[in-house]
Amino acid sequence: MAIPRYTVWGLPGIPEIGPGDDLVNLIGAAVEVSESEDSDAALRDGDILVVTSKIVSKAEGMQVPVADRERAIAQDTVRVVAERVHPGGVTKIVETRHGLIMAAAGIDTSNVPDGLALRLPEDPDRSARALCEGLRKRFGVSVGVIITDTLGRPWRVGQTDVAIGAAGMIVTDDLRGGVDANGRPLNVTITVLADELAGAADLVKGKATGIPVAVVRGLARLVTGLDAPGARTLVRSVDDDMFRFGSAEAYRLGYEAALAELRAQPAPKSKSVKQE
């Protein structure tokens, strides 16, 4: 049996990105410099590029003055999911217009020039498609692209990187109806490859290294056409979401609903009149 194996490496040489920069050109140039030092660094069919959303946002001009940060958060917020006041300030978990649930609508000031904050890309799947198409054309190879951001999660500490945009690759392995190695039905249903890859790439990109792009080689089976569904499909539908609100928020909604119902209830006398 062939041993399944892949390699992940960070792509050095991406400069600080500003509004209007052409990411295909800049990533392409970084690949070419790497390639000149090591021919194995040339992109190949089946490679997947994992790109930190921050550089996509910068290229797309999503910078806002830091003074407008709160307004930008409001602008990118569809609804507040949970809110908590603590000594350091207010943590506000919101749903963004992308369907992502995250703190402060993903608006961030780290790795951003002084005085600026950065919004997420307008449409990360569209950004991924443009990058994927551009890199495929430039190098004549069939690559996939993932755009990542760093998200907290309930119940477990800290953050991991997940896919907020994807193009040219299969984002999930849908095992529903499949069988295990012994032919028995699999309980596990949908493995989210794109999120697992986003995390895998973070281990070489890191937050403090200044390397915003990783290359994954050895998972060519995941690379496919440009019309494949993107990362937007990874957002759980409302109907299927058992954690639509923070516990405190849902508790308060229930509490207020009970009060409102009781207030709307007619007084005993008028009620008996009504029943007649």
Next chain:
Amino acid sequence: MAIPRYTVWGLPGIPEIGPGDDLVNLIGAAVEVSESEDSDAALRDGDILVVTSKIVSKAEGMQVPVADRERAIAQDTVRVVAERVHPGGVTKIVETRHGLIMAAAGIDTSNVPDGLALRLPEDPDRSARALCEGLRKRFGVSVGVIITDTLGRPWRVGQTDVAIGAAGMIVTDDLRGGVDANGRPLNVTITVLADELAGAADLVKGKATGIPVAVVRGLARLVTGLDAPGARTLVRSVDDDMFRFGSAEAYRLGYEAALAELRAQPAPKSKSVKQE
């Protein structure tokens, strides 16, 4: 600058595991067979072995008759977090005695012999430590070990693998108080390396391939002493948990609390008496 790079591969040759099997011996033998075919497959200092919890459970005798599945779920459940009835049955999200929030307390029948269900390992960090210590002794190299399971998550579809046990490695990269590549404070705080690695390994292990162990090479900076904190430290504390209950459950608690308060309220007359 050295290019950060690592490789992940699936370790073939692990047989079906049964109660009492010695995982150090069986993984060790599989490594030796691989090594006889390719000397690069010999374990080295800094390698990390990522092991599917299923084989750990099987070796530890965590099998239960499938008829006792519901009882086993109850046994491993500390509290019910959320519950939903749907056409296919009831989805019950619970907190396990390990602090994990997951469906059916992680009790699973896929990749398990007919008639049996499988509970999670009793103490996955302890299991990881035993494996790590055993492999370090057998091969005379300093490796790390992660034990993984497959978890769903709120807000995003599907499942990813996360670390439920870990030994001999750094499970998080705590960047709080750190700075970015430009010397500015990092907003992102704790990168959960062990979860990102668990997902990375799943991409070669998979659910349907029968490969329960992956080897990660190139992240030796994460490998450390056997006394390093395990995966239990990845469980968010109750105080810090904004999603302790499903939205429907929290709503109901709030609703019932309002009713109970009103019922406990003395009638207007006695109330005014009380005020005097």
